[in-house]
Ligand SMILES: Nc1ncnc2c1ncn2[C@@H]1O[C@H](COP(=O)(O)OP(=O)(O)OP(=O)(O)O)[C@@H](O)[C@H]1O
Ligand SMILES: Nc1ncnc2c1ncn2[C@@H]1O[C@H](COP(=O)(O)OP(=O)(O)OP(=O)(O)O)[C@@H](O)[C@H]1O
């Protein structure tokens with residue numbers, strides 16, 4: 338089943354400006370994890386704002402659960418989505434971390450008696466339980482991103498849209514969030530994830546990758562296919578994920594590393610033990 | 612020494628229930644022409660520390676010396692702040708806090724004009740800086756607020772490059788940049804380093820640290836947990852959860868443990884590793 342479908346979407350920020358999203362079409366299956374990558378200004382965040390109905394397309398149609406998104410049902414359909422904005426400061430409304438998460442829950446009509454547990458739970462899961470009474474604007478960059486993620490996850494959305502949501506987290510913080518999302522996915526296999534990122538390693542882990550280039554879909558497919566052609570990657574200002582790059586270059590030196598899945602196995606081929 | 616920090620302590624919102632000790636007795640030195648990285652987990656105090664370097668924050672106690680400039684805990688005693696900021700310029704972690712003019716061009720020219728460069732010359736230098744970070748004429752007259760996240764960061768970086776300071780401080784300069792943009796910015800910065808500038812960078816990207824930096828400072832809960840050269844960083848793994856070794860170096864390390872003749876110090880990229888292992892195939896046969 339298609340969770341999200343875009344049909345021939347075009348958009349410009351003002352009438353006289355050129356379109357920054359051009360004839361974009363794609364489908365996202367329920368329960369899949371799709372990455373959107375592409376150069377700065379390629380239209381990724383604009384697409385996210387179109388899908389949650391903060392912007393309306395000049396042309397084309399957006400479907401959520403096969404229902405056409407219109408100004409009439411936008412509030413209803415938006416309830417299915419949790420979005421983490423690229424700049425967390427644009428997301429915060431509450432005066433404290435706690436209020437901020439509560440605000441989102443109120444919007445979704447979560448009963449007040451359940452709220453505190455949900456807030457405590459998600460704050461803890463992103464490691465921000467000691468910051469509940471702090472002002473969101475007075476947090477470090479990574480702390481802001483953690484709070485923004487907790488806010489979106491606490492809504493228990495059917496669709497999670499992450500716009501470079503972990504770009505300022507330390508490596509351990511990044512992997513903690515990845516684990517948290519995997520765990521949510523295990524509990525709810527129908528959770529659909531749309532993740533905007535510049536991190537090719539992160540995109541390599543997804544089910545499908547969509548590459549935007551100057552507002553158009555340049556490429557779409559399995560990560561192994563999208564990332565396999567160096568020429569195409571270069572023309573799109575991208576690079577190969579580390580493990581693919583390494584294996585490709587070792588294969589060129591006649592090492593038999595086809596079957597290797599990780600660096601331990603590669604080390605064994607390069608310098609066998611005994 | 613370009614920079615000396617002595618027993619620096621900084622408390623946010625002092626004397627309130629939300630008082631927060633963000634830096635607690637940090638002492639360190641950064642030599643001239645270093646390419647230094649500050650790393651550490653979320654909230655460890657990196658941004659707070661680098662904001663002291665150009666007196667954006669004033670120490671609660673302790674002091675800093677940035678070449679001939681001294682930054683002390685008493686506000687009124689800090690002189691020549693403008694000269695300091697021309698000598699040492701900082702790119703913010705959130706470019707939004709740095710951009711305020713109505714056009715991109717004016718924004719980049721602002722710093723220069725502030726330091727006495729005539730308008731025409733400032734605009735010319737601004738254009739050069741913008742082109743160097745991959746923003747062409749199409750962007751010059753746009754509002755900085757009508758840009759994508761990565762485009763904004765490029766404008767913020769251009770603003771500092773245009774000033775051409777002796778010490779360049781970059782707070783997560785590559786966050787939000789596309790792959791090519793990150794490479795371009797890092798090679799511009801490296802060129803400045805080769806021309807004798809001192810570079811200080813806050814980053815979570817350990818590949819960048821290994822590739823470009825010669826000194827690493829690790830902050831943990833507002834304290835300095837480690838300082839040393841980049842090659843010694845491996846020995847610290849496990850000591851500090853902020854340090855994660857990139858897979859390329861993990862592989863090199865594993866090869867070394869197996870007794871392979873690998874020189875980790877000479878590895879900066881996958882190609883460097885390939886160059887070293889190339890001949891091994893024959894040995895096995
Ligand atoms: N509010 C706005 N008004 C006018 N133009 C805008 C606005 N926001 C973005 N743009 C332009 O639209 C284009 C697409 O921007 P968008 O933010 O969607 O890019 P992006 O792919 O998310 O880039 P990044 O990787 O830098 O975040 C860019 O060229 C940008 O300059
Ligand atoms: N304006 C502020 N007011 C009060 N506390 C603050 C403020 N800014 C940061 N802090 C707190 O000070 C501590 C250090 O924050 P800082 O921004 O220096 O961390 P950081 O190492 O840069 O983290 P990150 O990697 O997430 O950017 C954190 O606990 C943070 O919550």
Ligand SMILES: [Mg+2]
Nearest residue numbers: 382423759760
């Ligand atoms: Mg964006």
Ligand SMILES: [Mg+2]
Nearest residue numbers: 477478658704
């Ligand atoms: Mg910071």
